[in-house]
Amino acid sequence: MADIAVMGHGVVGSGVMEVLTEHFDSISRRAKEDIHVKYILDLLDFPGLPYSGRFIKDFQVILNDPDVKIVVEVMGGLHPAFDYVKACLENGKSVVTSNKELVAAKGAELLSIAQKNNLNFLFEASVGGGIPIIRPISQCLAANEVGEIAGILNGTTNFILTKMNRDGLGFSEALKLAQELGYAERNPSADIEGADACRKICILASLAFGTHVYPESVTTEGITKITPADMGYAKTWGGVIKLIGQVKQLENGKIHIMVAPMFVSRDSQLSNVDDEFNGILVRGDATGDVVFYGKGAGKLPTASAVVADVIDCVKHFKARKYLFWEDAKPDYVASIEEVPQDVFLRVNGRNSSKSYCEDSDTVFHQAEAAFEGTGFAAPVRLIRKDEEPGEVGLTVSRLTRRELDSLVQKLSDQGLTVENRIKISEY
Amino acid sequence: MADIAVMGHGVVGSGVMEVLTEHFDSISRRAKEDIHVKYILDLLDFPGLPYSGRFIKDFQVILNDPDVKIVVEVMGGLHPAFDYVKACLENGKSVVTSNKELVAAKGAELLSIAQKNNLNFLFEASVGGGIPIIRPISQCLAANEVGEIAGILNGTTNFILTKMNRDGLGFSEALKLAQELGYAERNPSADIEGADACRKICILASLAFGTHVYPESVTTEGITKITPADMGYAKTWGGVIKLIGQVKQLENGKIHIMVAPMFVSRDSQLSNVDDEFNGILVRGDATGDVVFYGKGAGKLPTASAVVADVIDCVKHFKARKYLFWEDAKPDYVASIEEVPQDVFLRVNGRNSSKSYCEDSDTVFHQAEAAFEGTGFAAPVRLIRKDEEPGEVGLTVSRLTRRELDSLVQKLSDQGLTVENRIKISEY
Numbered sequence: 001m002a003d004i005a006v007m008g009h010g011v012v013g014s015g016v017m018e019v020l021t022e023h024f025d026s027i028s029r030r031a032k033e034d035i036h037v038k039y040i041l042d043l044l045d046f047p048g049l050p051y052s053g054r055f056i057k058d059f060q061v062i063l064n065d066p067d068v069k070i071v072v073e074v075m076g077g078l079h080p081a082f083d084y085v086k087a088c089l090e091n092g093k094s095v096v097t098s099n100k101e102l103v104a105a106k107g108a109e110l111l112s113i114a115q116k117n118n119l120n121f122l123f124e125a126s127v128g129g130g131i132p133i134i135r136p137i138s139q140c141l142a143a144n145e146v147g148e149i150a151g152i153l154n155g156t157t158n159f160i161l162t163k164m165n166r167d168g169l170g171f172s173e174a175l176k177l178a179q180e181l182g183y184a185e186r187n188p189s190a191d192i193e194g195a196d197a198c199r200k201i202c203i204l205a206s207l208a209f210g211t212h213v214y215p216e217s218v219t220t221e222g223i224t225k226i227t228p229a230d231m232g233y234a235k236t237w238g239g240v241i242k243l244i245g246q247v248k249q250l251e252n253g254k255i256h257i258m259v260a261p262m263f264v265s266r267d268s269q270l271s272n273v274d275d276e277f278n279g280i281l282v283r284g285d286a287t288g289d290v291v292f293y294g295k296g297a298g299k300l301p302t303a304s305a306v307v308a309d310v311i312d313c314v315k316h317f318k319a320r321k322y323l324f325w326e327d328a329k330p331d332y333v334a335s336i337e338e339v340p341q342d343v344f345l346r347v348n349g350r351n352s353s354k355s356y357c358e359d360s361d362t363v364f365h366q367a368e369a370a371f372e373g374t375g376f377a378a379p380v381r382l383i384r385k386d387e388e389p390g391e392v393g394l395t396v397s398r399l400t401r402r403e404l405d406s407l408v409q410k411l412s413d414q415g416l417t418v419e420n421r422i423k424i425s426e427y
Numbered sequence: 428m429a430d431i432a433v434m435g436h437g438v439v440g441s442g443v444m445e446v447l448t449e450h451f452d453s454i455s456r457r458a459k460e461d462i463h464v465k466y467i468l469d470l471l472d473f474p475g476l477p478y479s480g481r482f483i484k485d486f487q488v489i490l491n492d493p494d495v496k497i498v499v500e501v502m503g504g505l506h507p508a509f510d511y512v513k514a515c516l517e518n519g520k521s522v523v524t525s526n527k528e529l530v531a532a533k534g535a536e537l538l539s540i541a542q543k544n545n546l547n548f549l550f551e552a553s554v555g556g557g558i559p560i561i562r563p564i565s566q567c568l569a570a571n572e573v574g575e576i577a578g579i580l581n582g583t584t585n586f587i588l589t590k591m592n593r594d595g596l597g598f599s600e601a602l603k604l605a606q607e608l609g610y611a612e613r614n615p616s617a618d619i620e621g622a623d624a625c626r627k628i629c630i631l632a633s634l635a636f637g638t639h640v641y642p643e644s645v646t647t648e649g650i651t652k653i654t655p656a657d658m659g660y661a662k663t664w665g666g667v668i669k670l671i672g673q674v675k676q677l678e679n680g681k682i683h684i685m686v687a688p689m690f691v692s693r694d695s696q697l698s699n700v701d702d703e704f705n706g707i708l709v710r711g712d713a714t715g716d717v718v719f720y721g722k723g724a725g726k727l728p729t730a731s732a733v734v735a736d737v738i739d740c741v742k743h744f745k746a747r748k749y750l751f752w753e754d755a756k757p758d759y760v761a762s763i764e765e766v767p768q769d770v771f772l773r774v775n776g777r778n779s780s781k782s783y784c785e786d787s788d789t790v791f792h793q794a795e796a797a798f799e800g801t802g803f804a805a806p807v808r809l810i811r812k813d814e815e816p817g818e819v820g821l822t823v824s825r826l827t828r829r830e831l832d833s834l835v836q837k838l839s840d841q842g843l844t845v846e847n848r849i850k851i852s853e854y
């Protein structure tokens with residue numbers, strides 16, 4: 001019998017208990033041992049549960065019990081999760097976590113402690129919820145050089161964007177709906193500002209390329225500025241707007257990594273990843289594109305990924321799983337300024353300091369003029385249904401951020417306002 | 428250093444050599460040992476290769492070399508592959524194979540020998556080529572009860588159906604194109620008759636539900652009878668035609684398993700798996716639907732899956748991977764006759780023995796009449812572009828094969844011909 005402890009009895013923690021209880025027989029068969037939860041650590045009381053007697057409030061009980069060789073951390077947040085996990089790994093206990101914030105902020109350090117002590121630190125549930133992605137990248141694709149990863153990594157924003165696209169809702173309305181349905185939290189900023197997606201692409205990048213990428217080093221843009229007008233232009237262009245986290249290895253050894261809402265072509269495997277689902281595209285030199293699709297969050301999907309890691313830990317008490325990356329290197333993340341990108345611009349004849357041009361054709365010609373003599377390809381005009389007077393949609397090709405900034409300035413000088421700029425995805 | 432032998436130097440075998448050579452460093456790092464191919468078994472000579480000196484023609488050399496602890500079988504076919512693999516497993520050598528015919532026909536027997544001898548028998552490459560699917564089902568989804576699997580498992584037929592759908596080609600034209608482009612073999616029957624997809628769904632079913640399913644017990648229908656007219660009706664209905672292999676666990680402990688071309692709704696994650704790609708949907712009780720997408724065949728994708736298994740073998744010389752299923756049980760596969768299904772029927776007023784009704788409306792009313800008094804739901808009419816005179820498309824709901832046969836007989840008695848019947852997928 002393998003004794004384990006579960007730290008945290010929130011949504012995921014209670015899901016872990018549910019999965020371990022309901023699938024006890026098949027899990028024992030797969031782990032080749034019965035898995036017994038000896039302690040559940042939580043500050044709250046949970047009376048009336050069949051396992052209420054196992055709750056404890058003092059982490060030291062877990063740390064000092066030599067029978068507990070595997071600890072599940074599903075508390076979330078950085079502290080005290082980090083301190084507890086570190087103490088476990090330093091004291092001979094393997095750890096399984098679903099905590100993306102922890103892995104993104106402290107992965108290299110914790111993996112290094114685990115390696116030194118010949119223990120496992122597993123976190124399949126930290127990215128993609130119930131979608132197997134950490135293990136496929138580290139194992140199944142072991143014989144590949146993974147060069148690029150791009151994904152829809154946050155279910156909340158994908159739900160919001162799907163509603164905006166399908167039902168024409170504005171951002172605030174769609175967010176409100178998501179909150180009512182439980183897809184968004186009351187404080188949704190980590191989702192809608194892109195921080196959650198950023199942590200996940202950092203974890204995937206660290207894993208695929210072997211060097212820790214900290215979220216602070218990643219240019220991250222949320223979805224709060226996306227409007228129904230942008231959605232309309234994306235439709236005309238032949239796609240949809242999705243919040244994409246992506247990373248690509250460059251020839252100079254650096255990586256190009258970012259999180260931003262992007263136009264995604266209808267031909268892309270990511271374009272029909274809708275509602276609260278996640279989709280992750282992994283581009284390997286031998287396999288080509290492999291895409292993983294499923295529910296990226298939720299109690300049972302996430303819990304089942306945690307439990308799968310626990311089973312793996314039980315089976316590998318002695319043989320450590322290969323899962324490791326080095327700490328961050330300076331200058332490893334390429335400046336986003338330098339990487340040329342196709343971009344959509346929504347321009348308007350409205351300008352606070354100048355007169356209001358209501359004629360879209362005129363606005364387009366003014367915009368075209370701004371490109372003349374720059375050496376950049378001329379902009380391509382998009383026309384959407386219900387276009388406002390003086391509004392123009394444009395796509396521009398292969399401009400660096402710097403080049404784009406100077407063009408936007410030029411447009412502004414001509415009395416035009418760039419209301420939004422949205423990257424066009426390569427995936 | 429780990430010495431291995433590779434049996435077979437065809438497409439996959441030469442791909443395995445390429446992957447092992449080109450990614451030597453990263454593979455050594457991941458396996459924590461250098462992997463060295465000591466022998467390559469092939470009846471042909473391959474002069475001029477950097478590793479030409481390692482070719483042998485006598486299997487006994489491999490069998491009798493105690494240094495070789497892992498053997499890769501990429502010869503294909505049942506004999507002598509089976510005899511060689513069996514001899515390896517009986518003599519202390521783990522085996523990695525890409526041979527779906529072998530696994531589908533002899534999986535239970537070989538897994539049992541591997542288990543007895545504490546060896547690994549791995550076959551990630553046998554289903555889905557470079558898509559990780561065997562390992563995710565057996566490991567990542569270990570904490571789930573997988574209840575259903577449905578997939579587009581054959582790239583050749585998917586390429587053909589995609590061409591028919593997109594470009595309006597007939598089956599023969601599309602097949603010819605697939606052959607010209609190397610997506611179909613000169614003798615394409617294993618693909619187009621569904622045998623290849625059948626082997627793969629058998630392997631997935633065996634793995635997910637723990638009991639071997641032999642291809643002979645699976646009702647299998649190929650795509651040779653699909654016409655552009657059927658494609659047109661599928662479009663009107665709101666979907667496409669795909670060759671689906673599917674298996675579902677029934678409440679009585681049996682499984683419902685089959686391979687057939689089916690109408691797949693545009694809302695399904697399988698509907699936009701196009702060209703030579705594969706897509707596999709796994710429905711778990713905790714995870715919900717998880718979909719894996721990628722190239723299901725090809726030299727490098729398949730070879731990289733083989734090499735990933737080799738790495739796993741090297742890392743697990745002592746700890747056997749959990750991968751096992753029992754031999755087949757009688758009456759385990761439910762008779763397909765008993766399972767109600769939605770079906771599309773293409774009916775025509777043409778009938779060899781009777782007069783030719785050229786009026787589609789009349790034909791539809793005759794068809795409707797056949798349903799009256801049967802207790803079955805009335806058929807729903809589909810109308811396609813360029814419909815032929817007297818042609819009618821119908822969908823009917825929840826009929827067993829037996830019920831459908833009697834209805835088709837009734838239609839025939841009324842002077843109508845059922846030109847094709849195509850199942851409607853639930854996925």
